[in-house]
Amino acid sequence: MLVTGASIAGPAAAYWLERIGYEVTVLERSPEPRLGGQNIDVRGLAKQVLERMGLRDAVLAANTGEVGTRFVDAEGATVSEFPAEAGEGDGPTAELEVLRGELARILTEACGDGVTWWSGDHVVALDQTDDAVTVTLAGGDEHAFDLLVVAEGPGSRTRGLVLGEEQPELKRLGMYMAWATIPRTDADDDWWRWMTVPGSRSVTLRPDNLGTTRATLGFMSDPVGFEEGTREEQVAELRRRFGDLGWEVPRVLDALEAGSELYVEDLTQVIAPTWSRGRVVLLGDAAWCVTPIAGAGTSLALVGAYVLAVELSRLSPGRPPTDAFARWEDWMRPMVEDAQDLPPGTPRLANPETRLGTALLRVGTKVAASRPVRSLAGRLTSGPDDERGLPDLPA
Incomplete structure (x- = not known):
């Protein structure tokens, strides 16, 4: 075979x-x-x-050693957090990351x-x-x-x-994502930090077990051929779209220009x-x-x-x-x-275009991080499951 x-x-x-x-x-x-x-x-x-x-x-x-997920604002301050051990089942950060x-x-x-x-x-x-x-x-x-x-x-x-x-x-979802591996610094911790900003953009930083940091830059867009460009063109496009942001974003962009690993995808x-x-x-x-x-x-x-x-x-x-x-x-x-079968509006609702939409999203993550809702969210994000259970291999 x-x-x-x-x-x-x-x-x-x-x-x-x-x-x-x-x-x-x-x-x-x-x-x-x-x-x-x-x-x-x-x-x-x-x-x-x-x-x-x-x-x-x-x-x-x-x-990877990830201890949970934190949603942060444009300055990196924590808005809400989901510890890995919270809830009944896996939350945004799973047991097996x-x-x-x-x-x-x-x-x-x-x-x-x-x-x-x-x-x-x-x-x-x-x-x-x-x-x-x-x-x-x-x-x-x-x-x-x-x-x-x-x-x-x-x-x-x-x-x-x-x-x-x-x-x-x-079926295109209308979102591009760029994944990068960058040097770890003292500014990094073991949380998955997730920032969403106006313009339908998001930036995340995640720990790994190899001494580096995994960064993601995501943006909503009509098809622009981003995934088909040269690496130099892709980095330039990311600089154009994210260069106005603070927090750890300049560091991510600088690392990409210095040659850090990069992979891009048009989510489909x-x-x-x-x-x-x-x-x-x-x-x-x-x-x-x-x-x-x-x-x-x-x-x-x-x-x-x-x-x-x-x-x-x-x-x-x-x-x-x-x-x-x-x-x-x-x-x-x-x-x-x-x-x-994604919820209606996904991934647009999680990547708002406006300041008001971004503010409402942050309020939503605060509500979701409350203990009763967090427990429900853990069950809803527990992954592919089935009442049938796994079939057994014949003896």
């Missing part, structure tokens, strides 16, 4: 597919392990998946000898028969596999080869009409990107990888994999659709 993509969904799928008896090859486009990335979290049923993998303690040990690269490393290292790793190549063509999927790689090699799992990002090119004319809806949901075609199945962001606004992408990837393995393990002898893929999609789709 071939799995394309070695971020979160790919290694998780490789682990479980090897567990049920497949020989798995993971293909990653990048020539080197992709160990960068920003803060992600594991919530809801995905915690149980980590427990079944025996990895919960490893993820806890790699936690980890860097994307750290979780990818943990998942990769958990895979056994039955998983082979290829890097620096990608699929440019594929052909299916009733018995196999033959892929052609950019380097020119051809390989045949029983199954193909496309565990790539929201802009997956392999997905385009699989679905042909039946491409997914790409992927809503695919189907997640499989023949012997090929889409998994994670390639199938259902929910965007960071939903806060569920990592958890859905982990749950999706596990349930896919469960359904394949239940496949009756002689039956095609499409049977398992259909049952898997039936199980996962309600959970994904729930994550993509």
Whole structure:
């Protein structure tokens, strides 16, 4: 079996597919392990998946150390706060907060000898028969596999080869986000500090466990091609949009101009009409990107990888994999659709254009931070969950 993509969904799928008896090859486009990335979290049923993998303690040990979330004003003064231990369930800061690269490393290292790793190549063509999927790689090699799992990002090119004319809806949310890794200073603490200012702009700073600080700059905008620009153009655009702000913003912009790590994205949901075609199945962001606004992408990837393995393990002898893929999609789709069903006005309401809107938002966070409301918020942000519970792998 071939799995394309070695971020979160790919290694998780490789682990479980090897567990049920497949020989798995993971293909990653990048020539080197992709160990960068920003803060992600594991919530809801995905915690149980980590427990079944025996990895919960490893993820806890790699936690970023974030102690909670503070909303701050334009000068950095605290408006409201949500300690990590508050509420019934996870709040804005989850119990399992980890860097994307750290979780990818943990998942990769958990895979056994039955998983082979290829890097620096990608699929440019594929052909299916009733018995196999033959892929052609950019380097020119051809390989045949029983199954193909496309565990790539929201802009997956392999997905385009699989679905042909039946491409997914790409639902833009109207917001750009830029993630940066900058040097940690004495001004930093272990809180996720979140500032929203007029002009539909937000700036956040988060701790990590590697001695640096993770910054995010977000702004509402019509499509301007921000994500397609050169790094120099992107930094200049961020300076233009955020250069009038105080607090820690000048430091973030200066660090970017000095060469700090930068990744930008036009937040877009992927809503695919189907997640499989023949012997090929889409998994994670390639199938259902929910965007960071939903806060569920990592958890859905982990749950999706596990349930896919469960359904394949239940496949009756002689039956095609499409049977398992259909049952898997039936199980996962309600959970994904729930994550993509954002409250009306999201993310605009959390990024007001006016001073009045910003002031009202700050009042709203104060109310939400009160103990009764905070307890309810913890339950509402506990992540992808389901009354069915996780299915069990056959003994």
